[in-house]
Amino acid sequence: MSLNANTARAASGAIAGAGEPDHGRKAPRPTKGMFKKTGATQESPAVNAVLTFILSIGAIVMAAPLVWMVSTSLKTKEGVYSLPPEWIPDPFVWDTYVRVFDDTYVLSGIKNSLIVAISVTVIGTVFSSLAAFALAKLRLPGKNAIFLMLLSGMMVPFPTLMIPQFVMFSKIGWVDTLLPLIVPVILGNVIMIFFLRQYLHNVPDSLVEAAKIDGASYLKIFWTMILPLIRPAIAAQFILWFMAVWNDYLAPIIYLNSPEKQTLQVVIANMNVQYATQRDYPLIMAASVISVIPILIVFLIFQRQIIESIALTGSKT
Amino acid sequence: MATTTDTEQVTSTWTKADQKAARKRSAALHRKEHGWAAAFMAAPVIGWVAFLLFPMGFSIYASMTNWNGIGNMTFIGLDNYTRLVQDPYFWKALWNTVFYMIGIPIGLAISLALALALSRKIRGRTFFRTVYYIPVISSLAAIAILWQWAYNGDFGLVNQALSLVGIDGPNWLQDPTFAKPALIIMAVWKGLGYSTLLYLAAVQAVPRSLYEAASLDGASGWKKFTKITWPMVQPVTFFLVVTNIIAGSMIFTEINIMTPTGGPSWSTASLVWYVWNQAFRNLQMGYATAMALVLGILVLIVTVIQFRINRANDFSID
Numbered sequence: 001m002s003l004n005a006n007t008a009r010a011a012s013g014a015i016a017g018a019g020e021p022d023h024g025r026k027a028p029r030p031t032k033g034m035f036k037k038t039g040a041t042q043e044s045p046a047v048n049a050v051l052t053f054i055l056s057i058g059a060i061v062m063a064a065p066l067v068w069m070v071s072t073s074l075k076t077k078e079g080v081y082s083l084p085p086e087w088i089p090d091p092f093v094w095d096t097y098v099r100v101f102d103d104t105y106v107l108s109g110i111k112n113s114l115i116v117a118i119s120v121t122v123i124g125t126v127f128s129s130l131a132a133f134a135l136a137k138l139r140l141p142g143k144n145a146i147f148l149m150l151l152s153g154m155m156v157p158f159p160t161l162m163i164p165q166f167v168m169f170s171k172i173g174w175v176d177t178l179l180p181l182i183v184p185v186i187l188g189n190v191i192m193i194f195f196l197r198q199y200l201h202n203v204p205d206s207l208v209e210a211a212k213i214d215g216a217s218y219l220k221i222f223w224t225m226i227l228p229l230i231r232p233a234i235a236a237q238f239i240l241w242f243m244a245v246w247n248d249y250l251a252p253i254i255y256l257n258s259p260e261k262q263t264l265q266v267v268i269a270n271m272n273v274q275y276a277t278q279r280d281y282p283l284i285m286a287a288s289v290i291s292v293i294p295i296l297i298v299f300l301i302f303q304r305q306i307i308e309s310i311a312l313t314g315s316k317t
Numbered sequence: 318m319a320t321t322t323d324t325e326q327v328t329s330t331w332t333k334a335d336q337k338a339a340r341k342r343s344a345a346l347h348r349k350e351h352g353w354a355a356a357f358m359a360a361p362v363i364g365w366v367a368f369l370l371f372p373m374g375f376s377i378y379a380s381m382t383n384w385n386g387i388g389n390m391t392f393i394g395l396d397n398y399t400r401l402v403q404d405p406y407f408w409k410a411l412w413n414t415v416f417y418m419i420g421i422p423i424g425l426a427i428s429l430a431l432a433l434a435l436s437r438k439i440r441g442r443t444f445f446r447t448v449y450y451i452p453v454i455s456s457l458a459a460i461a462i463l464w465q466w467a468y469n470g471d472f473g474l475v476n477q478a479l480s481l482v483g484i485d486g487p488n489w490l491q492d493p494t495f496a497k498p499a500l501i502i503m504a505v506w507k508g509l510g511y512s513t514l515l516y517l518a519a520v521q522a523v524p525r526s527l528y529e530a531a532s533l534d535g536a537s538g539w540k541k542f543t544k545i546t547w548p549m550v551q552p553v554t555f556f557l558v559v560t561n562i563i564a565g566s567m568i569f570t571e572i573n574i575m576t577p578t579g580g581p582s583w584s585t586a587s588l589v590w591y592v593w594n595q596a597f598r599n600l601q602m603g604y605a606t607a608m609a610l611v612l613g614i615l616v617l618i619v620t621v622i623q624f625r626i627n628r629a630n631d632f633s634i635d
Binding site for chain 2: 058059061063069081083085134135138141146155163165168183184185188193219222250272273284288289295299307310
């Protein structure tokens with residue numbers, strides 16, 4: 001926090017233009033110092049202390065419900081109702097997590113959610129990146145019209161399509177199977193196509209042209225040249241898409257009736273209705289914890305990539 | 318493009334037969350490229366036709382029928398639409414849906430403040446960022462279940478916390494006055510991390526030289542915020558408003574989980590919840606389709622208006 005270090009950084013930031021993301025740039029409140037002419041990037045330690053305090057309160061508010069969820073899942077059925085509330089369960093009831101797998105459809109829910117999420121994202125990513133490659137780098141009359149046509153799909157909310165889609169799938173007997181959750185989305189994700197196409201615009205056309213002259217097939221160009229180039233963009237979009245499919249609730253609730261065919265989100269929502277009447281809140285909370293944990297782990301592992309890709313989402317629009 | 322210019326340039330030295338052969342070859346190459354390009358785009362295009370265009374067309378017809386989804390469709394013209402205009406539940410659901418959007422400006426204001434704070438050199442910034450982001454990645458179904466319990470009038474976390482500061486909280490989800498605010502608070506809590514992240518990236522991308530120049534001119538912190546930060550993060554604000562309004566118009570999961578009957582005196586039922594209820598519980602497929610189409614058109618109109626306004630306000634510092 002020395003003045004020298006700060007001004008040096010400010011100077012180098014001004015020269016580089018972009019600057020390093022780690023450095024604060026802005027004092028949201030008027031600085032009191034009258035003669036601090038160069039104090040533009042100087043941060044007052046007092047203000048920062050106050051902000052840290054406010055951020056900590058905020059962090060408690062953000063985390064408390066989730067901590068509460070974990071804590072409740074480990075309580076006894078009666079412990080849930082103790083006043084004042086106990087944050088540390090007494091006694092710890094680990095057995096609830098055994099019951100949640102033995103007595104409920106959580107396990108089949110996890111399996112079904114995995115089937116849907118993995119098949120959709122893996123195959124859908126292949127289709128999306130092939131389409132993005134063709135849209136960005138190959139010649140086809142009217143391809144921009146095709147792109148705009150695909151983009152128009154982003155404007156149509158799913159609830160507008162859900163009834164006719166449901167009727168279509170019920171006509172071919174796909175209700176109560178996972179297929180209606182997979183087939184319409186597996187053919188490609190417009191958002192992913194959009195971002196990959198943007199990303200590919202930074203790849204010079206001459207690279208692709210050169211490969212064509214060398215006689216490489218289009219599939220080979222895609223596989224050996226394009227795919228490695230866009231891998232970071234794919235990874236980021238893939239994770240976001242996976243989370244969206246994993247957390248989806250409206251489409252599964254429309255199609256899936258039998259408990260053993262339901263995805264995890266529908267299973268826990270139904271448990272919420274079923275076990276609330278039995279006052280078994282620890283079991284409900286345990287199921288909720290289980291539905292959050294896998295995504296949380298993925299997030300903590302890929303945090304940097306996810307955050308970068310989300311920041312990119314905002315700046316590209 | 319490159320291939321055609323090449324052939325033109327060397328025309329003079331080529332015989333007619335050569336030219337013809339070359340043109341044929343390049344045409345064949347082009348055809349091959351077109352074929353592959355079309356093949357690569359085929360999957361999403363097929364998906365678009367089968368699961369967007371066709372259902373849309375079908376929707377328009379179905380919305381003009383009396384139909385339970387299984388039996389015959391009886392054509393009744395625009396009756397579903399006149400029914401919709403006279404349906405108090407439709408208007409109530411629309412009003413509730415619009416009301417929920419109060420959460421959008423509140424959430425954005427808090428997020429921007431958080432982003433400004435996090436852009437400073439504060440110890441534990443990464444930790445804060447992670448904590449604020451965890452609700453975003455958590456499944457909405459789980460979050461809704463959790464908050465339903467947290468809003469419990471007697472044993473819920475929310476009223477426990479309020480009692481610490483001496484407030485006797487209401488029975489949130491059972492109270493027509495507090496049910497909607499309860500859902501808004503939860504939505505703000507869940508979405509905060511996402512908008513904070515986008516704002517943080519935007520705030521950090523503002524060239525520092527702008528602030529330095531402003532300081533030299535003696536600008537106050539507030540002035541720097543209104544004249545530099547706010548205009549510079551405007552694209553992110555626009556993006557968040559547009560996406561939040563679209564997402565907000567589709568609010569369903571938390572409504573259905575937290576208030577399965579549409580809330581006390583129907584105070585929480587959203588439009589999508591009403592559509593879903595009519596279509597899949599009451600089997601009023603024709604009527605529900607009409608409402609779903611109206612929803613789609615409303616979203617489209619609002620989005621177009623926003624893009625218009627955004628273009629009029631386009632602003633850049635250079």
